[in-house]
Amino acid sequence: xxxxxxxxxxxxxxxxxxxxxxxxxxxxxxxxxxxxxxxxxxxxxxxxxxxxxxxxxxxxxxxxxxxxxxxxxxxxxxxxxxxxxxxxxxxxxxxxxxxxxxxxxxxxxxxxxxxxxxxxxxxxxxxxxxxxxxxxxxxxxxxxxxxxxxxxxxxxxxxxxxxxxxxxxxxxxxxxxxxxxxxxxxxxxxxxxxxxxxxxxxxxxxxxxxxxxxxxxxxxxxxxxxxxxxxxxxxxxxxxxxxxxxxxxxxxxxxxxxxxxxxxxxxxxxxxxxxxxxx
Amino acid sequence: xxxxxxxxxxxxxxxxxxxxxxxxxxxxxxxxxxxxxxxxxxxxxxxxxxxxxxxxxxxxxxxxxxxxxxxxxxxxxxxxxxxxxxxxxxxxxxxxxxxxxxxxxxxxxxxxxxxxxxxxxxxxxxxxxxxxxxxxxxxxxxxxxxxxxxxxxxxxxxxxxxxxxxxxxxxxxxxxxxxxxxxxxxxxxxxxxxxxxxxxxxxxxxxxxxxxxxxxxxxxxxxxxxxxxxxxxxxxxxxxxxxxxxxxxxxxxxxxxxxxxxxx
Numbered sequence: 372x373x374x375x376x377x378x379x380x381x382x383x384x385x386x387x388x389x390x391x392x393x394x395x396x397x398x399x400x401x402x403x404x405x406x407x408x409x410x411x412x413x414x415x416x417x418x419x420x421x422x423x424x425x426x427x428x429x430x431x432x433x434x435x436x437x438x439x440x441x442x443x444x445x446x447x448x449x450x451x452x453x454x455x456x457x458x459x460x461x462x463x464x465x466x467x468x469x470x471x472x473x474x475x476x477x478x479x480x481x482x483x484x485x486x487x488x489x490x491x492x493x494x495x496x497x498x499x500x501x502x503x504x505x506x507x508x509x510x511x512x513x514x515x516x517x518x519x520x521x522x523x524x525x526x527x528x529x530x531x532x533x534x535x536x537x538x539x540x541x542x543x544x545x546x547x548x549x550x551x552x553x554x555x556x557x558x559x560x561x562x563x564x565x566x567x568x569x570x571x572x573x574x575x576x577x578x579x580x581x582x583x584x585x586x587x588x589x590x591x592x593x594x595x596x597x598x599x600x601x602x603x604x605x606x607x608x609x610x611x612x613x614x615x616x617x618x619x620x621x622x623x624x625x626x627x628x629x630x631x632x633x634x635x636x637x638x639x640x641x642x643x644x645x646x647x648x649x650x
Numbered sequence: 651x652x653x654x655x656x657x658x659x660x661x662x663x664x665x666x667x668x669x670x671x672x673x674x675x676x677x678x679x680x681x682x683x684x685x686x687x688x689x690x691x692x693x694x695x696x697x698x699x700x701x702x703x704x705x706x707x708x709x710x711x712x713x714x715x716x717x718x719x720x721x722x723x724x725x726x727x728x729x730x731x732x733x734x735x736x737x738x739x740x741x742x743x744x745x746x747x748x749x750x751x752x753x754x755x756x757x758x759x760x761x762x763x764x765x766x767x768x769x770x771x772x773x774x775x776x777x778x779x780x781x782x783x784x785x786x787x788x789x790x791x792x793x794x795x796x797x798x799x800x801x802x803x804x805x806x807x808x809x810x811x812x813x814x815x816x817x818x819x820x821x822x823x824x825x826x827x828x829x830x831x832x833x834x835x836x837x838x839x840x841x842x843x844x845x846x847x848x849x850x851x852x853x854x855x856x857x858x859x860x861x862x863x864x865x866x867x868x869x870x871x872x873x874x875x876x877x878x879x880x881x882x883x884x885x886x887x888x889x890x891x892x893x894x895x896x897x898x899x900x901x902x903x904x905x906x907x908x909x910x911x912x913x914x
Contacts, residue, residue: 466814480818
């Protein structure tokens with residue numbers, strides 16, 4: 372599989388996805404450039420997680436085409452396992468393998484899929500554990516870790532496959548608030564190292580500080596996208612404004628009925644720095 | 651006079667203990683201990699059963715059980731995977747097999763394997779002699795039960811496990827083998843142990859295949875001694891021999907469950 376540098380990391384054309392009668396994605400056109408960090412935001416049920424899962428073909432699109440690193444995922448003859456080797460996926464519920472130690476969680480796919488020897492796999496695994504600050508947890512089982520540690524181990528597991536693209540599906544939504552920061556720090560570091568990332572998240576501060584582009588989805592379509600200061604700071608669409616005011620200032624919701632209290636688009640720069648989890 | 655709550659509770663508890671003691675006393679008093687001891691606990695007969703009951707009968711019971719369990723486990727796992735297959739005919743075959751063999755008595759299946767197949771194919775032999783016939787005869791039935799247990803175990807592994815394995819580039823087969831099935835077996839250890847204990851007892855059906863002095867197992871051994879000595883003591887010893895297998899088994903499983911609890 373060759374990567375054409377001119378092709379974007381992710382390219383999506385007119386993507387539709389239905390679950391039975393429910394149409395979750397209604398025609399998405401979307402790209403992620405090599406090295407770009409894109410945050411996808413939107414209310415629950417907007418289809419953002421489904422979009423992310425379609426990129427990795429965890430969901431079979433109903434219609435439309437998807438290319439990842441120049442390879443068409445929606446080609447019926449695509450070697451899915453081969454393309455997935457270049458894509459890392461981080462889940463909301465971590466999905467570490469509970470019957471394996473942290474180290475073996477990181478080595479099993481390296482050994483079974485990439486056919487690396489034990490010594491090499493363990494060296495790479497330990498290097499990645501160091502990247503996420505879990506050097507001392509190599510021999511622990513997932514159940515012995517906190518949620519934040521589990522998610523960092525899951526990120527290290529993906530990185531051990533040396534992916535070109537990382538997908539994050541609400542990586543901090545299942546965490547206690549005080550554990551969110553560690554995971555976001557790891558992700559921020561990854562972004563600074565130049566990793567191509569597509570992040571479905573509710574962490575507006577992370578999106579503002581780290582994303583190159585923010586995409587707002589609602590009702591199965593991309594409503595608006597652009598640099599974070601535009602989408603988060605000066606959203607053009609009413610739906611984006613309503614969503615942001617709900618997320619950033621939940622206490623104001625109660626007053627929405629009063630016309631004189633209509634929510635102002637919150638200035639992105641006005642966000643408190645530690646307001647990582649404004650839900 | 652109205653009793654207080656605590657007095658009522660104490661009275662009720664006292665009555666229950668009283669009934670218990672009365673029943674025990676009645677049994678102790680009514681039983682003819684000399685004749686019972688003579689029928690069930692003749693020390694000379696117990697002595698004469700050793701060491702054969704251990705070196706031959708107990709050993710064979712364990713071998714038959716393990717043979718049937720191994721056959722059932724392998725075949726049951728295949729059936730479970732067939733039931734979960736995307737290929738509809740595999741599902742039909744597995745479902746039909748499971749429904750059929752769960753409905754047949756183990757004894758009938760053992761007859762079929764031990765006598766039916768040799769009649770149908772007189773020129774061929776089941777490998778392993780009596781051992782092979784029992785392993786297959788009991789294993790065919792056990793596989794049907796184990797298949798359902800293992801299928802439930804596989805389905806109890808969260809969907810995210812398969813997804814995580816697939817996103818790491820594993821094929822469906824590799825993900826099944828290294829991620830899902832190992833977790834499924836941890837889940838089904840208690841019900842599979844149950845199956846192992848049931849098989850230990852079912853191995854007593856081996857007598858229908860006509861066992862010899864070398865292939866005899868515990869129940870047949872006890873029954874032969876019963877006929878030989880016209881005394882029930884061998885049955886008591888045979889019963890204890892089964893407990894020697896099943897009680898430690900329960901202990902081992904408890905240990906395993908504790909160990910795996912850490913890794914879940």
